[in-house]
Amino acid sequence: MSDSDPQPSISEMLATGLSNFKHNAKSSIEHLGGRDWIRIIMIVGTYLLIRPHLVKYGMRKQQKAHEEAEAATAGTGAEIHPNELRGGKKFAIPGVNDSEEEEEEAKPAEWGKKARVRQRRFIRGRLEEEERRLLDEQETESDKEIEELLTR
Structure with missing residues (x-):
């Protein structure tokens, strides 16, 4: 850009970005073929089938991490026998x-x-x-x- 070109305002930039997004999304969906639709359905279906298992795996890992942290802080057990x-x-x-x-001192x-x-x-x-x-x-x-x- 040269010094004589005015810079677009933020609102103009947002409007341009939004119109570009709409145009690109619309054209990408219009040009999908049968093979592309099958591929998208396979990806979404696989995600929906695998997600519960991933969540359970994450819960187990998190529980083990919590138990290890708790065991590390517990140490020898009770301070008073x-x-x-x-x-x-x-x-x-x-x-x-x-x-x-x-004697409570003035503390925050x-x-x-x-x-x-x-x-x-x-x-x-x-x-x-x-x-x-x-x-x-x-x-x-x-x-x-x-x-x-x-x-x-």
């Missing part, structure tokens, strides 16, 4: 400070803070219930031992 609960000793819950609830709002506090309270409550249950079992067991000694 059940035998540690029986000893009656206190232990720290990961990511929890006792003073954290009392974090998503899920209430949920974390609720979960922390739930875990503490369950641990206390478990400790009480174990103490009751120990007391009843010691009472039975004393009763056996007295009845002999």
